[in-house]
Amino acid sequence: MTCTLGEVKNRADFIIYWGGNPAECHPRHFTKYTIMQKGKFVPNRKARTMVLVDIRETPSAKASDIFLQITPGKDFEVITTLRALVKGQRVNLDLVAETGLTIEQLQDLVDRMKKARFGVLFFGMGLSMTRGKHMNSAAVLALAAEMNAFTKFVAMPMRGHGNVTGADVVLRYTTGYPFGINMCRGYPRFNPGEFSTVDLLVRGDNDAALILGADPGATMPQPGIDHLARIPTIVLDPKVTHTSRLSRVHITTAATGISAPGTVYRMDEIPLPLRPPLKSPYPSDEEVIRRIHQAVAKRPGWRPTLNGKAMR
Amino acid sequence: MSLNVVKNATCTFCGCVCDDIELHADDERIVETKRACSLGESWFKNHTAERLYPDALIDGKPATVDEAVEAAADYLYQANMPLVYGLSNVTCEAQREAVSLAETIGGVIDSHTSL
Ligand code: SF4
Numbered sequence: 001m002t003c004t005l006g007e008v009k010n011r012a013d014f015i016i017y018w019g020g021n022p023a024e025c026h027p028r029h030f031t032k033y034t035i036m037q038k039g040k041f042v043p044n045r046k047a048r049t050m051v052l053v054d055i056r057e058t059p060s061a062k063a064s065d066i067f068l069q070i071t072p073g074k075d076f077e078v079i080t081t082l083r084a085l086v087k088g089q090r091v092n093l094d095l096v097a098e099t100g101l102t103i104e105q106l107q108d109l110v111d112r113m114k115k116a117r118f119g120v121l122f123f124g125m126g127l128s129m130t131r132g133k134h135m136n137s138a139a140v141l142a143l144a145a146e147m148n149a150f151t152k153f154v155a156m157p158m159r160g161h162g163n164v165t166g167a168d169v170v171l172r173y174t175t176g177y178p179f180g181i182n183m184c185r186g187y188p189r190f191n192p193g194e195f196s197t198v199d200l201l202v203r204g205d206n207d208a209a210l211i212l213g214a215d216p217g218a219t220m221p222q223p224g225i226d227h228l229a230r231i232p233t234i235v236l237d238p239k240v241t242h243t244s245r246l247s248r249v250h251i252t253t254a255a256t257g258i259s260a261p262g263t264v265y266r267m268d269e270i271p272l273p274l275r276p277p278l279k280s281p282y283p284s285d286e287e288v289i290r291r292i293h294q295a296v297a298k299r300p301g302w303r304p305t306l307n308g309k310a311m312r
Numbered sequence: 313m314s315l316n317v318v319k320n321a322t323c324t325f326c327g328c329v330c331d332d333i334e335l336h337a338d339d340e341r342i343v344e345t346k347r348a349c350s351l352g353e354s355w356f357k358n359h360t361a362e363r364l365y366p367d368a369l370i371d372g373k374p375a376t377v378d379e380a381v382e383a384a385a386d387y388l389y390q391a392n393m394p395l396v397y398g399l400s401n402v403t404c405e406a407q408r409e410a411v412s413l414a415e416t417i418g419g420v421i422d423s424h425t426s427l
Contacts, residue, residue, distance in 0.1 A: 183414055249369070262402075
């Protein structure tokens with residue numbers, strides 16, 4: 001259950017940020033979409049309550065009304081306890097104590113959530129990338145869904161830099177799946193953990209790689225980087241990156257939004273046009289991929305083989 | 313020198329994708345970024361339209377884009393299980409081209425989301 005940031009701006013009177021540090025990572029989130037905005041139905045800052053849930057006190061805590069510091073790795077337990085309290089079920093106080101919060105704090109949070117006219121829960125990498133991973137995200141989404149028995153409540157992921165949201169959307173509408181899609185058999189198959197990049201590279205499954213709009217040479221686990229260096233890797237990037245240095249082919253492209261036009265998606269899945277102010281001496285990623293595709297298409301079609309002979 | 317002013321430009325540095333930025337640019341670089349936050353400002357000022365890098369590199373040596381495209385096509389064509397990965401700092405138009413390329417070469421396509 002989600003909504004646009006415009007709705008948040010105009011309606012949300014109760015805002016939770018969980019496992020994120022918008023003050024430093026999404027600097028204009030407060031001012032453009034949430035607490036610092038005058039909304040149609042929320043006249044000022046006083047009309048909104050902001051709760052920050054995190055494992056340490058970040059600069060975002062200063063902007064919050066309530067800061068809840070939880071024990072690292074206990075997000076799932078906190079969410080599950082909240083879900084129980086929302087339904088008025090009994091909870092185990094010993095387990096609550098392990099989360100770093102008291103039952104009073106959690107009960108207070110639930111009461112406030114229920115009293116809200118429009119609640120929104122933004123969750124960041126601090127939730128989805130720690131112990132529990134996608135189970136945490138699933139739990140948060142379930143909490144938001146269950147809250148709708150009492151009031152309007154939505155959950156929205158705080159997506160990172162660039163156009164990651166666009167990648168999800170485009171992959172979804174072209175293949176039916178959001179990421180990690182295998183088309184080796186000619187049709188899309190989806191299985192995270194099997195066809196996700198880190199797993200593929202660490203296992204050494206791929207025998208060539210095309211990297212664009214990312215620098216895994218700086219962010220992947222080392223065995224994955226080693227494998228990228230072993231196989232022919234092709235990099236498209238406006239700069240010569242870490243990955244370019246271990247690649248066979250690097251092509252310099254225009255920088256997205258600065259010298260390359262196009263569309264990108266905001267974190268709430270609203271597509272926005274780019275207005276690049278500069279003209280790049282380099283071609284855009286779009287153009288280079290299209291040219292590679294044309295060059296591949298000129299070669300004879302691919303056929304499955306059995307014992308070296310083409311199958312019919 | 314006259315500046316090229318772009319109103320309502322879009323910043324793609326973080327997921328906020330602010331589309332209310334006013335950019336002032338000369339021929340090569342962006343000199344003013346009104347309403348952008350400090351992250352957005354350094355993002356815009358960090359990229360210029362100068363020729364800082366060779367058009368393409370093959371095995372670390374400068375090459376033309378045509379040669380690099382052919383070399384890339386060769387590698388991808390010959391591979392049994394090529395990977396197309398990244399997609400975060402590119403436009404949706406480029407992402408669509410990447411999906412269609414991945415389909416033709418029979419590969420895996422994946423984004424940052426899977427990390
Ligand atoms: S201006 Fe700042 S908050 Fe807005 S998209 Fe750019 S980096 Fe994010």
